[in-house]
Amino acid sequence: MRKKSLLWLTAFLMTFLGAAGMVWAAQGEIRLGSINDMTGATSDVGKDYALGIAEAIAYVNDIGGINGKKIKLFQYDYGYRIPEAVTTYKRFRDFDKVVAVLGWGTGDTEALSPTITKDKMPYVSASYSAHLTDPKKTPYNLFFCTDYSSGARSAITAWYDNVWKKDAKYKARRDKGEKPRLVCFYMAASPYASAPIKAIKDHAALLGIEVGPDQDVSLTALDTKSQVLGAKQFKPDLVWHGNTTMSVATAMRDAYSLGLGADHVVNVWGFDENLPRLAGPAAEGAMGATVCAFFGGKAPMMNKIQAYAKRINPGVPANKRLVRTIQAWGAVLLLTDAMKIADKQGKLNGEGIMKAMETFKNKDFGLGSQPASFSATDHRPTTGAPIFKIEKGKFVLVEAVDLKKRWPDKWEKEWMGW
Template sequence: MKRQKKQYAEGKEETKVKHTKLTLLALSASLLLGASAQAQDSVFVGHLVDYTGPTAFVGKAYGPGVYDAINYVNAHGGIDGTQIELTQLDYAYKVPEALAAYKAWSSRDMVAMQGWGTADTEALISFVAKDKIPVFSASYSAHLTDPQGTNPATQKPAPYNFFYGPSYSDTCRALAQWAAEDAKEKGIENPTFLHAGDNHPYPNAPKEACKAYAEELGMTVADPVVVPMAPGDFKAQCLTIKESGAQYVYLANLGGSVVALLKSCGTVGVEANYMGNVWAGDYVTIEASQAKNMIFPSSTPFYGQDVPGMDLVTKIAESGEFADGGKPTHHYIRGICSAYYMMEAMAWAKENGGITGENIKKGMYAKQDWVPEGLEGVCLPSTWTDTDHRGLMTVAINQGSYDGEVKIERINETTLPRRDDWLGL
C-alpha cells in the first residue's frame, strides 16, 4: 500500500515496470527498427502515457495495465502467433509531443494506438481517420463516439476512435440522475448542481451535456467554478462553491487537484455531496483527501473482488507492475480491458484479411454485448457499431470514505438510454 501511495500521489517516482520509453529525439532512431520488425510475424502498436505530467497521478496506474496486458498475451503466444511490438512514450500530457509521436509511429506501419488524454486524442481525430489507424484512448470524451457525424451537433466524425467504458458525459449524466433521486429522498426542494474543474478539454468534455441533463431533471445549475489541474490552495474556489448553495458538486479534475479541493473545502466548511468523474475516484485519492462519502463512477470491479475474470487480472498484475506486491486501482483494470478489446479485434482481423487498422476497426463491430475471453465479470458487456461508438451505457456508482482505512461500496447502477441527441455530446 505504501509503495502504491507514493507512486501515484507524488507523480515523480520512476515506475518500476520495464517500459520502452522514448523521448522525441529517440523516436527517429526507433524507426530503424521497423525494417527488421516487418520481417517477423509482428505488428506495431504505439502507446502514449503520462507518467511525469499533470495527469501522472492516474496515468501511472492506467498505463501499466495496458502494458502488462499486452506483455502477458505476447508471453502466451500473442495474437494467434503474432507478437505485438509495443512502443511506449511518456509525452507528459503535451499535445505537440503526442502529435509528433503519432507522426513518427504512423510511418512505421502502426496498426493501432493506445492513447491517453482528451486534448491530444481529439486533436488526432482527423489524422487517424485519414490514416485508418484505430485509437483506443483513456479519454472518454463523448466527442469521440459519433463515427459518422450522425448528430448535427457533432463537431467531427470519429470513425477510428474507441474507448472502453461510458463517456465522461454519460457518467456525469448518471451522477446527475443519482443526485436528483438523492435530493428527492432527502426532501431537498431546490437541488443545485455545480461543475468544478479546469478550463481544459478533459474537465470541460462533459460540462454542457451534464448541465443540460441536470436541468432536464429539474435541478438548478450554478455557474461553474474553475479549479486548476495543478494542486493548490483552493479556499477561494471553495468559498464560491459555498456561496452558490450547491448541494451536488461534480469534480471534473483528478488526483492532487481533487485532494487539494476537498481539503480546502473542508477547511472553509462547505457542506456538499462531492461527485467525481471516473479518474477522480479511487482508494488512493480517497485516502489522501480523507474523503467522506465521495461519489464516483466505475466500469470494472475493484481489485480482488470475487468475479470470474479477476483471476486473469491477478495473473497479469503479478507478472508485471505488481510482481512485488501492491494493490492496483480500477484504472489499471480499465487499462487491461482497453488492451484486451483491441487484441480480440486484432484476432478477428487476422482471420478476416489480416491485422490492419481497417480490419481491426471492423473487428470492433463483429460482436454484440462483448466481453474479452477470460475477463468475464471484469469488463462489462460492450457493443460498438459503425454508427455508434458508445460501447457502454451502464454506469456503476460507488461511495468511498476514509476512516483509518478506505471503504468503498457500490450504491447504485444505472443503464442510460442510448439517446440520439446524446451521440457525440
C-alpha cells in the first residue's frame, strides 16, 4: 500500500512539474520591431498600415503566438526620415533584442540592407522594391507580394492589351501605326517612387511605347499644374504615377482640369480607396497594380481583419480603413508563419527564419493576394499582379497578368533584382 501511494505521488509530481514546465517554457516572449511612417511624407498610406501591423500581431497572439510564445511588438513612427529609421533599428537590435523587423519605406529598407545582412536580421518591409529580390545581394530582405517593377510591368501590359489595342479612341492612331506615348510622374529623389522607373522604361521599349520626359512630382505636392503642362507638350496617352495616394490624386485632378487627355496607371501605394475619394471623376478609368484584396473585399481572412480593426482600433471607422491594413497583415503573416516553422526546428534566429520563408511555395495568406513562393536564389514572391481599374468609384478587375508565362526567358534571366 505504501509502495502504491509513493507511486501515485511520484506520478502526480511528474505530471505537475511537466505541465508547469510547459507553462514556463511558453511564457517566453518573442520581440518584434516595426518601423512605420505615421507622420511623414508617406503617412497618407503609412498610418493605416501601422494600424494593420498592430492588429495582425494581436490576431497572431490570440491564436497562440509563436507556438505558445507571445509576440511583443515594438512599433515606432520614424516620420519617413532615413536617419531616424537607422537609429530605431539600432535600438531594436541592441536594446529591444528583436528577432526580426517589419520595415516600411524603400529608402530606409535599402539603406539598412547591408546592416541587416551583417546582423542576419530578417527584414520584412512594406517596400516592394525589386532591388530587394535578389538574395545574392539582399539575403535578409523579403516581402509578401508583387514587387514594384513586376507590378508596373503588369499594369502597363494590361493597359497596352486592354486599352491601347482595343479602345475605339485609339483606333485611328493604331491604324496609322503610331506608337503609344508614356510619361512618368514621380518624385525623382524618392527611392520608393524611382525604384521601378528603369523597369518601366525597359518594358515600354519591349511593348513599343515611346517614353517622354519624366515629371518630378513631390510626395507632398498639392499643385502639379506645371508638371501637367510640361507633360502635355509630349501628348502622352498614358501617365505612370509612382507616388503615394495624396500626390497621385493631386496630379490626376490637375491632369483632368488641364485636359491632359491621357490614361493613368498607378503604383501600388498610390492606388487605394482614398484615390477615387480624393480625385473624384479624375480617377475614373485609372488602372493600378494591386497586391491583395481591398478593405472589406473578397478574401478568406477579411472577416477577421475587419473584426480586429474594430477591436484594436475602435476609434477609426471602417469606412476610413484602407487596403494598407491588408498589406500589413501580409507582412505579419509571412513573418510569423516562418517564425513558427523556425521555432519548431529550434532555430528561431535570423538564419532559421529566412530558411523557413524560403520553403514557402505558392503560399496563400488568405488575403486575396497572389500565392507567394520564395527560394534561396529568388525572392520575387509572385510572377505578376492582378490589375484593377476604377469604374464609378469602385475597383474592377481588368486581368491578372502573369509576366513569367508571357516572357519566360526575360523573367528567368533578365528581370530579377531591378
